Amino acid sequence: MAQSKWIKGDVISGAVLAALGAYIVSEAWRWDYSTAEGPGPGFFPIWYGIAMVVLSIVLVVRSGLSAAPAEKTVDWPGIGRALTVWAAFAVCVALMKPLGLLIALALLTLFVVAVMYGQSLKVALAVAVGNAAGFYLVFGLALQLNLPAGPLGF
Amino acid sequence: MEVLTSLGHGFAVALEPLNLFWCFVGVFLGTAVGVMPGLGPAATIAMLLPLTFNMPPTTAVIMLAGIYYGAKYGGSTTAILLNVPGESASVVTCLDGYQMARNGRAGAALGIAAISSFIAGTVGVLGLMLLAPPLAKFGLSFSSPEYFALMVMGLAMVVLLAGKSMIKALLAMLLGLWIASMGIDLFSDASRFTFGQSELLDGVDFVIVAIGVFALGEVFGNMEKRGEGTMLPVPKGLRNLLPTMAELKACRFAFLNGSIIGFIIGVLPGAGSTIASFISYGVEKAVSKHPEKFGTGVPEGVAAPEGANNSETGGAMVPLLTLGIPGSGTTAILLAAFILWGLRPGPLMIQENPDLFWGLVASMYVGNVMLLVLNLPLIPLFAQILKLREYILYPIIFGISIVGVYAVSGSLFDCWMLVVFGLLGYAIRRLDYPSAPLILGLVLGDSMERALRQSLMMSQGDLAILVSRPISATMLILAIVLLCLPLFRRANQWRVKALEENG
Numbered sequence: 001m002a003q004s005k006w007i008k009g010d011v012i013s014g015a016v017l018a019a020l021g022a023y024i025v026s027e028a029w030r031w032d033y034s035t036a037e038g039p040g041p042g043f044f045p046i047w048y049g050i051a052m053v054v055l056s057i058v059l060v061v062r063s064g065l066s067a068a069p070a071e072k073t074v075d076w077p078g079i080g081r082a083l084t085v086w087a088a089f090a091v092c093v094a095l096m097k098p099l100g101l102l103i104a105l106a107l108l109t110l111f112v113v114a115v116m117y118g119q120s121l122k123v124a125l126a127v128a129v130g131n132a133a134g135f136y137l138v139f140g141l142a143l144q145l146n147l148p149a150g151p152l153g154f
Numbered sequence: 155m156e157v158l159t160s161l162g163h164g165f166a167v168a169l170e171p172l173n174l175f176w177c178f179v180g181v182f183l184g185t186a187v188g189v190m191p192g193l194g195p196a197a198t199i200a201m202l203l204p205l206t207f208n209m210p211p212t213t214a215v216i217m218l219a220g221i222y223y224g225a226k227y228g229g230s231t232t233a234i235l236l237n238v239p240g241e242s243a244s245v246v247t248c249l250d251g252y253q254m255a256r257n258g259r260a261g262a263a264l265g266i267a268a269i270s271s272f273i274a275g276t277v278g279v280l281g282l283m284l285l286a287p288p289l290a291k292f293g294l295s296f297s298s299p300e301y302f303a304l305m306v307m308g309l310a311m312v313v314l315l316a317g318k319s320m321i322k323a324l325l326a327m328l329l330g331l332w333i334a335s336m337g338i339d340l341f342s343d344a345s346r347f348t349f350g351q352s353e354l355l356d357g358v359d360f361v362i363v364a365i366g367v368f369a370l371g372e373v374f375g376n377m378e379k380r381g382e383g384t385m386l387p388v389p390k391g392l393r394n395l396l397p398t399m400a401e402l403k404a405c406r407f408a409f410l411n412g413s414i415i416g417f418i419i420g421v422l423p424g425a426g427s428t429i430a431s432f433i434s435y436g437v438e439k440a441v442s443k444h445p446e447k448f449g450t451g452v453p454e455g456v457a458a459p460e461g462a463n464n465s466e467t468g469g470a471m472v473p474l475l476t477l478g479i480p481g482s483g484t485t486a487i488l489l490a491a492f493i494l495w496g497l498r499p500g501p502l503m504i505q506e507n508p509d510l511f512w513g514l515v516a517s518m519y520v521g522n523v524m525l526l527v528l529n530l531p532l533i534p535l536f537a538q539i540l541k542l543r544e545y546i547l548y549p550i551i552f553g554i555s556i557v558g559v560y561a562v563s564g565s566l567f568d569c570w571m572l573v574v575f576g577l578l579g580y581a582i583r584r585l586d587y588p589s590a591p592l593i594l595g596l597v598l599g600d601s602m603e604r605a606l607r608q609s610l611m612m613s614q615g616d617l618a619i620l621v622s623r624p625i626s627a628t629m630l631i632l633a634i635v636l637l638c639l640p641l642f643r644r645a646n647q648w649r650v651k652a653l654e655e656n657g
Contacts, residue, residue, distance in 0.1 A: 009585045010322075017325055024332060024347075031344050038611035041339035041346060044603045045332070052328045059321045078378030082580055085377045089370070089552060090573045097566060101556065109549035116377065117545040131549050139557050143205065146564060147557065 021052030100150025164512025184224020200364035250455025274461030277413035278468025293501030330595020371579020412461020420469020434462035
């Protein structure tokens with residue numbers, strides 16, 4: 001399905017970066033541009049913020065106006081897979097406080113192996129337990145690192 | 155003579171049992187990650203960096219450098235056996251290496267890659283040893299304006315060669331500068347871009363960004379699709395890995411070509427080992443008596459790029475150690491590591507930390523020998539790594555990433571930052587923004603702002619100070635020329651072609 005030439009990665013990312021550049025400039029505007037000793041805290045960010053806005057606009061306009069066919073077909077299922085794993089990773093981080101690193105990591109591993117790679121539950125459980133145990137042995141016991149602990153003490 | 159005395163001292167340091175052990179660990183790990191497609195030395199060094207905090211700095215540098223150059227050796231294995239480069243620098247090795255393997259000469263191809271890597275890696279270290287001290291002396295004459303101009307030139311070079319779109323490379327660099335600005339201002343007590351979070355007052359830890367962008371970004375990107383290539387049989391026995399005399403004779407110019415081109419490209423910021431390997435391959439083909447055979451499995455087609463990508467390591471260490479200017483994502487992480495250990499690479503580094511500098515140089519000689527001795531007999535073992543399933547490997551990377559970040563600060567907030575930068579790493583890959591300018595912008599951001607503001611303090615706000623001093627003026631003009639190159643159609647066509655070849 002053909003997509004509008006204004007709805008493509010470069011245009012969207014350019015718009016986001018232009019907004020970020022504008023935010024940088026607006027923030028830097030509130031700080032001293034120069035002081036009695038020399039340039040102030042706002043000096044450097046103002047200039048790179050302006051550069052970011054200008055370059056982003058150039059990117060958006062060039063990309064939006066280009067007559068060339070848009071990028072290859074977007075692999076939405078692939079992006080979905082990547083973002084699902086990213087979300088699972090975020091959930092793992094959220095679970096570290098209540099459950100501890102090892103249990104949170106085991107759950108993440110279980111999800112990746114069973115759901116993302118479609119392995120049997122037996123394989124997924126074995127990999128999850130093995131991964132958590134390995135981390136406990138290497139980082140907890142051997143290297144004595146202070147890892148986030150859960151209610152069970154590990 | 156002075157160099158030889160210092161090198162002797164360096165060998166005394168490198169051959170200490172502790173350093174020898176960690177050098178071995180570094181090159182072994184480096185080879186292993188080099189073999190694994192999708193996990194590079196930058197990600198590995200970033201993930202393991204926090205684990206080196208309890209080591210003496212010299213030992214830690216020796217280990218991390220071992221990972222860096224060890225990965226270059228390992229990258230060829232997948233290129234030859236699987237037609238999948240373990241590292242981007244091994245892309246060109248696929249052309250003839252895989253064909254040699256298909257012709258039944260996999261062992262010889264792997265052997266030539268190892269021998270060429272050893273010769274060129276050693277030449278690269280020799281170049282580092284000879285070039286670094288005089289360059290450091292030259293660097294002593296630098297003041298803030300020269301440093302600012304040098305960083306601008308380095309960033310310009312990286313931007314020029316980092317991606318097909320210079321606008322995207324510049325934007326990635328500016329994003330890095332922005333992240334570097336977060337926290338308390340260098341010269342005042344103003345807090346910048348902290349979003350009201352006290353955890354951001356000290357700025358964003360480099361390790362979080364590096365792990366997020368390099369390690370997690372790579373893994374999320376790889377998760378998009380599943381697919382495994384067909385691996386050709388791994389030759390068994392040392393005898394089957396040794397090339398014939400005729401093959402070695404055919405490679406003699408390639409060994410030299412790879413060594414020299416790799417080192418020169420390595421010294422230049424931004425070019426990197428991928429470009430070094432392509433140029434070296436191109437030169438080899440251009441001077442060959444049978445250029446038409448390139449791509450069908452000629453040994454020179456393996457020797458030249460593999461040599462160049464190993465020699466480049468020694469070259470890349472020159473500006474890093476003598477001027478404190480990294481030329482790639484991996485050397486940027488090494489620079490951050492130095493700073494975390496309280497060391498400041500620059501012109502005084504060799505004088506102030508001779509143990510570290512000369513110990514590192516000597517360890518690279520030792521490491522190259524280790525790699526040669528290790529690689530030939532252990533190729534079948536390293537090839538087994540390719541059988542490690544992605545669903546086992548990726549959760550391990552997730553775990554090491556979290557531990558790596560948490561070990562630095564013990565803060566869950568930093569783990570959330572890792573989630574954010576992991577998404578950023580994936581997004582910039584997906585949208586075709588290069589990551590090297592972002593990381594360099596981040597690493598150099600503070601120093602660059604400091605140098606600029608100090609220069610303007612020296613001149614009481616007069617920007618002319620940047621162009622009135624010959625060295626800084628020359629470097630700034632060079633930077634402008636580099637950034638304007640794409641405006642000239644022919645130069646831009648060459649640049650884009652080179653980058654497309656790099657994949």
